[in-house]
Amino acid sequence: MSIQSGNVYKIYNGKSGTILDLSGTDGRTVSGFSDNNGDNQKWQLEQGPGGHWTFRSVASGQYLGVDGPIENGTPLVSVNEPFRWDIYPDDEDSSVFRVYVPGASTATNIDLSDHGNATPGTIVTLWIKWEGKNQTWRFEQA
Template sequence: MVNLQPGAKYKFVNAKANNVADLSGGDNKSIIGYSDHNGANQTWEALPGGNGWIFKNVATGQYLGINGLARDGTPVEGIHPPFEWHVKNDEGHPDTVRLFVPNTLFNMDLSDNGNATAGTKIQVWNKWTPGVNQCWRLVQGTWALAFCV
């Protein structure tokens, strides 16, 4: 059962590649799979929506979402305004969740069948089974921003 806490901060860890959903520092827009470096750009605040959850990036204040219609290959991006996701446990992997575009079977997917290479795009794709590259572990924690002077 999904047990998100309003205001809590999470990392999305891909169940197949074991990398995290990262708001790219290259363009401050693309959401990519990247190794975990505990960065604020990899940290998402959970906010309750009307019928789901909104995820706000701690580094930029952008929201995890899509622009336009959901279809296979639509990129997940850092966007404004807030975007609501339906978060559901995966039947085959009970310690993971899938993030669905509301009222669709399109869910967040680490592309190229879960390619672990840093920079692999995260997109939405129609749910498929087993689809481990579409399953995510939500790791709650507190991460500090580190600044170099």
């Protein structure tokens, strides 16, 4: 599947099957959650200069980003300003993708924490790339 700029997607973790969810409670926390087809689980992707991508929440209009250092364990949150990401097919399974912070000193990507724990509410963080499926994501047009 190719990802198209301007389209809205639901984004599922490659290991747990949970969906990238912006908290309906605080409007800031990003976690893996069961699919409830809410707008807080839908992201509009836009590709900008240099091929980088932004993820904008359909529910809030805010962007998927980080509010902290680019390092292992930094949680993803919603932010006011566009945050740039790179999206590449996984080396082992081209049906899923990895989402990286461009220009990081090491390959740092989005990671469903606790090795891809499927429990609803599991936090999504940054982590250095390793072969875990909990760092892969399936994009489904909403």
